[in-house]
Amino acid sequence: MNETRTTCPYCGVGCGVVARVEGGTVSVRGDETHPANLGRLCVKGSALGETTGLAGRLLHPVVDGEETTWPQALDVAGERLREVIETWGPQAVAFYASGQLLTEDYYAANKLMKGFIGAANIDTNSRLCMSSAVVGYKRAFGEDIVPCSYEDVENSDLVVLVGSNAAWTHPVLYQRLVKARQQNPAMKVVVIDPRKTATCDIADLHLPLLPGSDAGLFVGLLNMIQGTTEWPLARVAEFCGLPAEEVGTFYDWFMTAPRAITLYTMGINQSSSGSDKCNAIINVHLASGKFARPGCGPFSLTGQPNAMGGREVGGLANQLAAHMNFEPDDLSRVARFWGTERLAQTPGLMAVELFDAIARGEVKAVWIMGTNPAVSLPDSHAVCQALAACPLVIVSEVMRDTDTSRFAHIQFPALGWGEKNGTVTNSERRISRQRAFLPAPGEARPDWWIIAQVAKQLGYAEAFSWQHPQEIFCEHAALSAFENNGERAFNLKELASLSREEWDALAPYQWEAGDFPHRKIIPVEPEKHGATVDALYPLLLNSGRIRDQWHTMTRTGYVPRLMQHMDEPRLEIGAEDAAHFALCDDQLARVSSPRGVMVARVKINNGQRAGELFTPMHWNGCFARQGKVNALVEGRCDPHSGQPESKQTAVRVMPWQPAWQGDLYARELPELPPSAYWWRKAAQDVQRMTVAGDKSLLEWVMAHCTGQGWQLQIAQTGERSSVLAWQQGELMLGFWEGKTQPELAQAFIEEAFRTAPVELAERHAILNGQRPGERGDPGRIICSCFSVGENAIREAIAEGCDSAAALGAKLRCGTNCGSCVPELKGLCKVTV
Structure with a gap:
């Protein structure tokens, strides 16, 4: 038996995990010593051991559809990249990375692209979830600094969740909030979301505002704090589609609470005015003084395990490295540190515009690392067409078959969770180790190693001569401290000289946010979303994550218990809209926009506003025919952050009754x-x-x-x-x-x-199809931890279980990760 302390590879909470390997089987439990989760895991984290098998893995390099050796694959990659650069210049090359990469991988990729190929065309799937938050922080503080910690959530008087279904997307942090509220009954919770989600279970106030109107709500609050009248209560209520008295209640609670914290994520960021929404939230904390003290602040929750680490190393196309920018002093500093004369001098192409450039033929070679843009980017059919026409597509992946890898000319087999070794940074600026406890399968290699080998093929061996990820981490830490006399809060000076043994044993480390000397309120003019609803496309489609699946399902989609809760694309619609469009519960429907169509099963949900739909973003061409929601979404982006407006798409819906x-x-x-x-x-x-x-x-x-x-x-x-x-x-x-x-x-x-x-x-x-004497279908699984179905729960309620606690005592549901508790409560309310 062997145990290893490591970190979960899913959301930005950054939970510590203890992995045990016994008899070839991997099991996991929460790490009680890790400050992010204190031993708690959600169902996805609990099922991590079930994702470590080798079925479907990419285990050997592949060139033009044929397995080959590493020397041959690297030689071909280097030759083809050199040809593109020599013929078309460095701007014809792009990297597209991922918040799934470790910091060391990210650093290597950013250094190669910006520092030695000489173009800044390296972007990441974090552009799709957190880039508006980055702009908001940089405009307000001069640097991308998240000013809060998880303890602030527990020690606040008012917790505001806006554009966040944290009960499903950040479940462990949400359970910390649930526990804190139980211990402090005076704490108030406000949920601001067009949908009534599982997160509303603990809300004292739910504000189901019009989609995209969040900035108006916070600008109105700022006006009240500052005593101005440009956005009075009546105007805010009309703009947001809310009762004035409910807006007034929220404003009163915020202004009178000694401490207040706002948690926000995709519902704010994924907008054509997401940056302004982020600043509207930051503004009210700065103006009210509910900032930079315990229990207070604007807290952007990262969606991925290392979205923050990618921001630290400069993994976005409009950042340089180590929180530096494309400014003369920073350019000179980074060039001298890396010892290069080829450093990119201007920002590169951001995600959506990068793939548009591929489609136009301006980018001739793209290297995609650990992500699936053929599914996750908006207007995914156009993305697929661009990749199909691109002369050189390189994909570094864990799985052999993904929607994106089908377009690859070269596939590099990368290590997966449990096999790779490095660091990640969570939402609260805490650096944690991901440690290897499984051998590298087949010929899979670390992403940083693959990048370094390609760099050597391009003639940059000296700058990429690392032998171990500890060397990369220390170089990254040293760059953060290089000529940093306090101008940049991001400074890992005390970690720059770690020995390999010290790095191996590194405990979770939170870097200091500083005292925010450059605080600035940014003027915001609220805007509506950019989707045009009309007679042909009369409904507004929202997309997002569900409880038990992750991103495009390349890992979680193959785990049976993670598909029990929701195993098909689901279209949530209110009862009145369902009747108007002749839709019945559990029937199939086609949803279409000018860009594409998807098929999903109808779920009537009275938590949906009239005229609005919701569907998950996870399904793809490997798990469904016409299940991709991003085939419908327009590539409409925030002008400052480049983040697409994935939350509002004009669509129509029609029932489909197959034969x-x-x-x-x-x-x-x-x-x-x-x-x-x-x-x-x-x-x-x-x-x-x-x-x-x-x-x-x-x-x-x-x-x-x-x-x-x-x-x-x-x-x-x-x-x-x-x-x-x-x-x-x-x-x-x-x-x-x-x-x-x-x-x-x-x-x-x-x-x-x-x-x-x-x-x-x-x-x-x-x-x-039935065992003799066996009862029928157990119903949709509500509790994935213990595989408890809806029918068993309803039966227990009929027998007298009238609360989630009573159901847990009888059936165990809700007693592990707690993610299903809101649904258990809902069933108790509606079951007679």
Whole structure:
């Protein structure tokens, strides 16, 4: 048995994890000594051990579709990059990085692109989530400094969550807030969000404002603090679509609270005026004095595990390095430190404009590291077209097949969580170690090593001669301290001389924010969102994260228990809108914009404002046919931050009643005909798809199985058909279809693929999709930690469990990570 203290690779909370390897199996628990989480983990963190398998991994370099050796792959990459640079110049090359990279990887990539290739065209998926927050902080403080810590959340009198469903997106921090509120009943919580989300469970006040109107709310508050009348209460209420008395309550609470803290994330940042919204929030804290003291401040929660680390090393195209800018003194300083005469002199292309430049043919080579822009960027069909036409696409990835890697000319196999070694920085400026506890599989290598090897191919071996990530970290820390006499708060001087042993043992370290000598209130003129709702596209679509999945699902999508809570794209719509557009709960619907279409299953949710929809952003071409929400989203960006407005898209919706729906289980999933719509779902020891279409798949399935030489077992009763395919007593494939989605005992079917049934009666039961005497569908899983379904919960409520605590005592649901508690409370309220 071996235990390693490391850090979770998901959201920006930065939870400490203790990983144990025993008998080839990885298990995890929360690290009680880590100050970010104090031992608590969410369901995604708890399931980390289930993501460490090698199924689907990219384990060898691939060039032009063929596996090859590292020397050959690096030689080809270097030759093709040199050709682009020599022919078109350094501006024809771009890197697109990720908040999933470790700080050492990020530093190496930024140094190569800006310092030696000589262009600043390195951007990151953090542009899609945190870049407006960066602009807000830099304009207010002169530097990208987050002024708060998690303890401030616990020690405040008023906690304001705006554009944040923290209960699902930052669950461990949210549970710290829940506990703090229990210990301090006088604490008030305000949630500002167009939707009624799980986070509203503890809200004393929920303000369901008009989408995109947040700046008006905070400008009005600033006016009240300063005693001006340009944005009086009535104007704010009208602009935000809120009752004046509720706005007044919020303002009164904020002004009278001794301490107040505002937590904000994607709902603020992902806007065409996101930077101004961030400054509107910062302004009220500066003007009220609720700043730079315990329990106070504007707190941007980062969405990714190392979005902050990427900002520290300059991983955004409009930053230089170590919180320095494209200004003469900083340019000179960084060039001298790196020993280069090729340093980029001007900012580079930001994410959306970078891929636009690829589409125009101006960028000829792009290296994508640890992210999936073919899914995550707006107008994703256009992004795919750009990548398809790009002369050189290099992808460093953990998984072999992603939407983006399908366009790669060169694929580099990267290490995954548990295999790589380095540091990350969380939302509260705390640097933590990610430590390796698994061997490198196949020929996978650290991202920093891959970058350094390519740098050597380009002739920059001396500047990239690191042998260990500790050397990179110390160089990064030294750069932060270089000629830094207090002008820059970001200064890791005391870490710059760490020995390898000291770096290996580094405890979580929070760098100091300083005293903010350059505080500045930035004038903000509130603007509405940029989406145009009209008769053709009458609804406003919001997209975001769900509780149990992460980004584009390349890791979490293959874990069965993380797909239990929500295993298909879901379209949330209010009851009145559902009736108007002839939509029923659980039926399929098509959502479209001028750019694309997606198919999702309807969920009627009265927490949705009229005229508004919500759908998750995770599904992609590997997990669904037409499940990408970003295929609909326009690449409309904030002019200051370059962050796209992913939260507001004008769409229309139409019901889709397919001729049939069904489920397909197989040891290896066949490639379905183009007429079939499908959703891939994680299952235990078998592959599973839910399928639907306007043409039955039954004949196609039987023809496929016959072509494999399998023995068929068929049943057709009324409007339902089922097929089992056997080979030497082993179940190879099972298919069930009907006019409506068949109710199947999933665990029973999965078991049949593991243990070959002998008795004919059992084979008939499998064909029916239900174990004899077994109850029907357990219902949608509410508690992923203990796989507790909605039907079991409703039954327990009917038997007398009238609270989340009572349900937890009986069924265990809600007793681990706590993320499902709001849903348990909701079921208690509506179940008679």
